[in-house]
Amino acid sequence: MNTDAAGLGRSRAVVFALPALVLIGVFLVFPALWTIYLGLTDYRLTGLAAADPQVVGTANYTAALGDERFRSSFWLTAQYVLGSAVIGQAGLGFTLAWTLRGRRGTVRRVVEGLVLLSWILPGSVVAFLWIALLDRDGGTLNALLGTPGAAWLLDHPMLSIIVFNTWRGTAFSMMLYSAALENVPVSHLETARLAGASTLQRLRDVVLPQIRGHVLTNVLLTSLWTFNDFTPFLITAGGPEGRSEILPFYVYNTALRGGQLGFGAAVSFLILLINLVFALAYLRLLRNRREVAV
Amino acid sequence: MSPEPAGDPDARPGPAGGSEPRTPPGSAVPVGPAPGPRSPVRHAPVRHALGRISSAAFLALVAAFFALPMLWLASAPFDAHPSITVSVPEFTLANFRAILANPYAAGSIVNSVIQAGGAAVLVVVLAALAAYALSRVRVPGRDVLLYVLLLLSSVVTGTAAMVPIFELATRLGLVDTHLGVILVVSGGLLPAAIFILKDFMDATPTSYEESARVFGASPAQILRHIVVPLVRPGLATVAVWAVASVWGGFLMQYILLRDPDKSPSAVVLFTLYTEGGQPDLPLISTFSLLYSLPVVLMYLFVSSRYGFRFHGGIKQ
Numbered sequence: 317m318n319t320d321a322a323g324l325g326r327s328r329a330v331v332f333a334l335p336a337l338v339l340i341g342v343f344l345v346f347p348a349l350w351t352i353y354l355g356l357t358d359y360r361l362t363g364l365a366a367a368d369p370q371v372v373g374t375a376n377y378t379a380a381l382g383d384e385r386f387r388s389s390f391w392l393t394a395q396y397v398l399g400s401a402v403i404g405q406a407g408l409g410f411t412l413a414w415t416l417r418g419r420r421g422t423v424r425r426v427v428e429g430l431v432l433l434s435w436i437l438p439g440s441v442v443a444f445l446w447i448a449l450l451d452r453d454g455g456t457l458n459a460l461l462g463t464p465g466a467a468w469l470l471d472h473p474m475l476s477i478i479v480f481n482t483w484r485g486t487a488f489s490m491m492l493y494s495a496a497l498e499n500v501p502v503s504h505l506e507t508a509r510l511a512g513a514s515t516l517q518r519l520r521d522v523v524l525p526q527i528r529g530h531v532l533t534n535v536l537l538t539s540l541w542t543f544n545d546f547t548p549f550l551i552t553a554g555g556p557e558g559r560s561e562i563l564p565f566y567v568y569n570t571a572l573r574g575g576q577l578g579f580g581a582a583v584s585f586l587i588l589l590i591n592l593v594f595a596l597a598y599l600r601l602l603r604n605r606r607e608v609a610v
Numbered sequence: 611m612s613p614e615p616a617g618d619p620d621a622r623p624g625p626a627g628g629s630e631p632r633t634p635p636g637s638a639v640p641v642g643p644a645p646g647p648r649s650p651v652r653h654a655p656v657r658h659a660l661g662r663i664s665s666a667a668f669l670a671l672v673a674a675f676f677a678l679p680m681l682w683l684a685s686a687p688f689d690a691h692p693s694i695t696v697s698v699p700e701f702t703l704a705n706f707r708a709i710l711a712n713p714y715a716a717g718s719i720v721n722s723v724i725q726a727g728g729a730a731v732l733v734v735v736l737a738a739l740a741a742y743a744l745s746r747v748r749v750p751g752r753d754v755l756l757y758v759l760l761l762l763s764s765v766v767t768g769t770a771a772m773v774p775i776f777e778l779a780t781r782l783g784l785v786d787t788h789l790g791v792i793l794v795v796s797g798g799l800l801p802a803a804i805f806i807l808k809d810f811m812d813a814t815p816t817s818y819e820e821s822a823r824v825f826g827a828s829p830a831q832i833l834r835h836i837v838v839p840l841v842r843p844g845l846a847t848v849a850v851w852a853v854a855s856v857w858g859g860f861l862m863q864y865i866l867l868r869d870p871d872k873s874p875s876a877v878v879l880f881t882l883y884t885e886g887g888q889p890d891l892p893l894i895s896t897f898s899l900l901y902s903l904p905v906v907l908m909y910l911f912v913s914s915r916y917g918f919r920f921h922g923g924i925k926q
Contacts, residue, residue: 319746320746321746321817321819321820322816322822322823322829322832322833322837323823323829324742324746324747324829325747326749329743329744329746329747329749332739333740333744333749335736336739336800339732339736339793339796339800340801342778343775343778343793343794343796343797344759344771344798345762345766346774347766347771347774347778348765348766348770350777351770351771351773354773412672415665415668415669423666423669426673427672427673430673430676430677431672431676433680433906436854436905436909437680437902437905437906438857438858438875438876439859440858440860440877440880441879441898441901442679444880444894444898445679445680445683445898446679449678449682453694454694454695455695456681456682456695457678459695459696483675483676483679543769544768544769545769546768546860547860564769567769567773568772571772571773572772572776572865577777580773584770584771584772587769587770588770591764591765591770592765595761595764595765596761598764
């Protein structure tokens with residue numbers, strides 16, 4: 317069947333699509349490709365190498381892999397993603413969806429509203445709210461716990477940003493699992509319960525097989541977003557002494573603040589590759605189901 | 611993965627009855643099978659009560675955890691002498707007047723409006739044109755192209771591409787311009803926008819377009835007068851989503867703009883200090899509230915008007 321009811325024709329279709337494609341090409345595709353080239357040079361923001369950058373081959377990559385700070389940053393990133401995206405957001409999001417299922421009324425609306433609000437407020441605002449919450453001298457948390465002077469951001473920077481990001485992003489997982497749990501037949505759960513299955517057994521044997529696809533979608537997406545989130549930079553800036561310097565902050569600090577653009581581009585390329593793995597896995601999953609999970 | 615049962619009349623999450631969890635799932639407390647030959651039915655009331663109590667306690671705790679950081683945003687802006695601790699405010703609206711007097715704070719809202727509005731207009735117009743063309747005309751490799759673009763937009767994030775984007779903007783003379791921010795963020799938003807709008811356009815019948823064509827309308831007229839009104843919900847979704855992501859966006863604006871006169875609220879928020887070098891708490895809290903309000907209102911508008919349909923891969 318011919319869908320071109322307006323008689324657009326192929327040439328006019330190209331004209332219609334071209335502006336968007338050019339913009340995507342220049343500001344999305346080209347930067348990605350250019351990273352590969354920049355990562356092979358000793359390009360710097362200032363100085364001699366800024367005027368006349370030289371191709372140094374894979375020197376940036378070997379330098380990165382040999383850099384203690386990079387390795388520690390990589391390890392911190394793994395902790396951050398695992399702790400806040402997989403355990404924090406997906407775990408809390410599922411627990412909330414499970415606890416709220418079948419509930420209607422005020423309790424559900426209030427809890428969901430608060431969780432959603434933490435998700436939609438602008439990043440800068442929530443970052444400052446957490447700085448205020450965790451402040452050493454007058455922070456609300458210290459006032460509440462009766463621990464005046466506890467410097468959460470200095471003593472536990474990773475824990476702070478992991479809890480922060482859990483708070484920030486749980487809404488997505490909660491909504492996704494709420495939708496997923498609607499597809500689990502209540503009769504199956506009821507049968508399992510009458511047969512004496514405990515909650516954990518019912519979760520494992522009745523719920524999990526039904527929502528496996530959603531879990532995978534959820535973990536992939538929240539990991540990808542968490543891995544690429546720059547918001548916690550406003551809370552710790554990677555400090556103190558690099559103890560919360562996850563990869564995005566490492567790139568910013570070395571490349572844009574430290575001026576080592578070539579080196580930063582090499583690390584950026586590694587980030588791109590990791591993103592690509594996550595995104596390909598997600599798209600594969602999506603294509604298997606064709607419909608978006610939520 | 612297992613196929614989902616369709617049309618099961620029991621698939622609604624009805625009143626949960628006694629099926630509440632005794633402990634929050636995922637907690638470390640092991641919930642083994644009940645010891646001995648006790649019937650689970652006989653113990654149902656006890657189990658039920660325990661379940662209700664533990665789930666209520668869990669929900670209260672979660673609500674407190676999520677509300678706690680936000681209390682300050684609700685109290686400090688109205689406090690005559692706000693500190694960093696949450697307290698019952700000594701009520702005043704003077705802080706809101708002070709915002710208007712601060713040139714950076716008020717100006718940054720204007721900058722945010724320019725950048726978010728500009729990007730939203732650009733994204734909606736270009737994505738609608740491209741989506742229409744891709745929806746109606748069979749170009750070889752179209753589906754692959756769309757998938758690749760969508761893939762790229764989630765892979766080439768601001769975090770991953772900040773170095774080349776900064777360098778590109780520098781060479782094109784786009785640093786410290788609104789246009790630079792608008793073009794860079796639009797490039798990232800467009801693939802998902804095209805994808806969403808193409809879905810909407812695929813779903814509209816082509817018969818209206820055929821009739822219009824019979825009466826001699828040009829493709830541009832057909833798009834403007836027939837297709838656009840039909841896919842208005844899609845255009846609104848994309849516009850709101852674009853505004854919200856640029857309004858709240860930080861990284862690109864932070865690296866592309868050095869001049870505080872051009873910086874949007876997201877960046878300026880962190881520069882509001884008193885002469886003494888301390889964060890200006892009355893200003894920051896009030897400003898945060900004003901700056902957050904549009905996003906919250908937009909969210910409420912969209913969710914009440916269209917229901918909250920959100921698409922898996924596009925929150926940035």
